[in-house]
Each structure stands twice: as structure tokens, then as C-alpha cells.
Amino acid sequence: MTKDSKIFIAGHRGLVGSAIVRKLQAAGYTHLITRTRNELDLRNQAAVERFFAETQPTYVFLAAARVGGILANSTYPADFIRDNLQIQTNVIDAAYRFGVKKLLFLGSSCIYPKHAPQPMKEEYLLTGALEPTNEWYAVAKIAGLKLCQAYRRQYGFNAICLMPTNLYGPGDNFDLETSHVLPALIRKFHEAKTQGAKQVVVWGTGTPRREFLHVDDLADACLFLMQHYNDEDIINVGTGKDISIRELAELIAEITGFSGEIVFDTSKPDGTPRKLLDVSRLWAMGWRPKIGLREGIEETYHWYVTHYAEKAMHV
Missing domain, CATH: 3.90.25.10 (UDP-galactose 4-epimerase, domain 1)
Structure with a gap:
């Protein structure tokens, strides 16, 4: 990924997406492509295909998702599973078909079983039942990472999957009804x-x-892995504390x-x-949080x- 590569950040107004934009700009990347929800509805397959055909990005950070706490998940289960499945399927498929070199998919630590041993290793995925309060979101995210792995196996598409722990930082949601x-x-x-x-x-x-990671550290890890990691295994991103x-x-x-x-x-x-992630896989590659x-x-x-x-x- 060079400084003038065409990079699409999906979800650039969210907590994570905005941090990725800040990180890329600070690192000197000059050709960032962003769209608001009004400009591009990622749930609309035809619109996503038109966007990729017109802009031809070379790299994609997929940070767009419908997110929320326990109340939102339990109130709108259909919205959570449908919207996330549509967003990630449309973007991952279009990225492959329009020649994107590499895609980074962001999951969540809630994909792990409710009673997973602590700290949670990447291989604990799908070894037990999910937390019922957010299983709609978790099932969609698991489908997303499996889609990335399937496209890699069948088509050789370079998609990598990160599983961040609980995030916080500038731009967070402070609404007492829906915040973390x-x-x-x-x-x-x-x-x-x-x-x-x-x-x-x-x-x-x-x-x-609980484990908490500053969103700017996650953005730093995203750039690090986009530059240095090219395998199908998922990677936990956290502080280890x-x-x-x-x-x-x-x-x-x-x-x-x-x-x-x-x-x-x-x-x-x-x-x-x-809920603590085992971060030994990422740390063995030389990355550490700074904040x-x-x-x-x-x-x-x-x-x-x-x-x-x-x-x-x-x-």
C-alpha cells in the first residue's frame, strides 16, 4: 500500500472508521475515498457495484456496521442481522470482483462463545454458544469473517480479519440508552x-x-496489519489487560x-x-498498543x- 494508493474507508464517520481516516492522513496517505450513508447505502448491492466500478479502489477498510448495545440488539434483532449481512456481503463481493488488492474486515470480540476460557484465543471461535443478548450481531460478524476466508480459499482474494476488544475514544457514543x-x-x-x-x-x-482499547490504537493496528499480514486466520486486537x-x-x-x-x-x-482477548498472535508480530x-x-x-x-x- 503506497501513499497514493486509492483507499476506501467504509464507515468513515463511525468511531473506528474516523480513527482509521485520522491514522492514514497522519501517515501521509493522500488518496482516501469516503462516502456518507446518504451518498452510498452499503445495503444496496447495485449501488455498491456502481461505486466500485466508478472509483476502482485498490484497498478497502471495512469499518461500516450497524452497532449498538444490549438494548438496541434486543429491540431490533432483524435490523442487526440483516443490515450487517447486507453491508459486508456487498462490499466483500464487489471488492473481489472489481480487483481490490486487499480488504481488511473488522469483527468484534462478541463473536466468541459466552463461556469461552479466558483470555480468549482466536481458535475458541465457534466452540460454544454465543451471548444471547447480541447473537444477531455476532452471527452476522462470524458470517463476514467466514466470507472473507471463503473468498480467499476459492478465489485467492487477500482479505484479513481483525477482532478488536471493547473500544473507546474521541467520537464515541455517549447516549445513555445505547452507549457502552x-x-x-x-x-x-x-x-x-x-x-x-x-x-x-x-x-x-x-x-x-473488561478490556478497553483506545480507538486510535486500533487504527494503528489496522494500518500495521494491512502492511504486514496476509493470512486467513483471524487476529485479536487488544491490550492484554x-x-x-x-x-x-x-x-x-x-x-x-x-x-x-x-x-x-x-x-x-x-x-x-x-472478557479478555489473548493478543499473543498480534504481539508476536511486533505490534503493541501505545495509549x-x-x-x-x-x-x-x-x-x-x-x-x-x-x-x-x-x-
Whole structure:
């Protein structure tokens, strides 16, 4: 991939896609191709084929997907499985047929069995039942990575598959109805501090452990693997470290300046006790994350205050 290669970033406005665009621009890549959802509906096969015929990209980062938390997954199961199957099938097939040299597909750590041994190795895929709350999304993502592997085996198409852990960073979703735990806690603690609240209620017992990767580190790993990896085996991308939800809440309280009490609502669900990826395959290739958790949360909090909290005040 050269600095003037034609590179299509699908989903460039999302958390991951926007980070990939930032990374490529910073690294000096000059011919980036992007389309908004209004300009190109990736669920529309004919539209995707027209786009590839007209633009003829050489490399593709497939970061487009319908995503959401437990509530969204359980409320719209048909949308989650249908939209993701359509998006990835259309893009992967068109990329192969219009001569793309290499495609990078982004999965998710939720593809692994609910009760997989920890940390989760790549080979644990399809060895057990999925987490029921997001199986529609997980099944679509598994189909996507299997599609990449099938096109490689049958046609020799160079498609690689990354499985990132929980992500966070600038551009995250801070909507309490649909966001994931880290951005939700940033918002809760910030609002509690600004409103002078005495306590913040956190769902569950605080004992589950989760791994968090800054989205700019994921983008760095995407570029690294696009340049150095060409096999069909999936690759986990994470930090190799996890933290309890209690420790995370205490860290975010400290960063946001909230000095009140943290209360755990044990009537609410904990979810899976632990979700940690085994990252030894990627680390053996020489890649490491660069952004520590405290540093990353501080940066994300600053982004939230300047881009999100200020807007919310003026609505």
C-alpha cells in the first residue's frame, strides 16, 4: 500500500472508521475515498457495484456496521442481522470482483462463545454458544469473517480479519440508552459533578472485568496489519489487560473530578464475568498498543466536554 494508493474507508464517520481516516492522513496517505450513508447505502448491492466500478479502489477498510448495545440488539434483532449481512456481503463481493488488492474486515470480540476460557484465543471461535443478548450481531460478524476466508480459499482474494476488544475514544457514543459502559460512565460522572449530585449509581456488582482499547490504537493496528499480514486466520486486537467495572468507575470519578459516593445497583445485570482477548498472535508480530487507559480516558473526557457536553447544554 503506497501513499497514493486509492483507499476506501467504509464507515468513515463511525468511531473506528474516523480513527482509521485520522491514522492514514497522519501517515501521509493522500488518496482516501469516503462516502456518507446518504451518498452510498452499503445495503444496496447495485449501488455498491456502481461505486466500485466508478472509483476502482485498490484497498478497502471495512469499518461500516450497524452497532449498538444490549438494548438496541434486543429491540431490533432483524435490523442487526440483516443490515450487517447486507453491508459486508456487498462490499466483500464487489471488492473481489472489481480487483481490490486487499480488504481488511473488522469483527468484534462478541463473536466468541459466552463461556469461552479466558483470555480468549482466536481458535475458541465457534466452540460454544454465543451471548444471547447480541447473537444477531455476532452471527452476522462470524458470517463476514467466514466470507472473507471463503473468498480467499476459492478465489485467492487477500482479505484479513481483525477482532478488536471493547473500544473507546474521541467520537464515541455517549447516549445513555445505547452507549457502552465506559462512555456511559464518563457522562454519568460528569453530569453528577456539574449538578452537584451526592452519588452515582452504577449497574451491577462492579466485579466483572473488561478490556478497553483506545480507538486510535486500533487504527494503528489496522494500518500495521494491512502492511504486514496476509493470512486467513483471524487476529485479536487488544491490550492484554483488563480492569474491574468498580476500578473503572473509580478511575473515571477521579478523572472527571466527582468526589461523591459510587453506589452499585446489584439488582441490575452484570453480564459476562470476564472478557479478555489473548493478543499473543498480534504481539508476536511486533505490534503493541501505545495509549494507556488513564491517558486515553482523560483524552476522551476532554473530547466529550468540548464536543458533546457543551452541545447538550445548548439544546
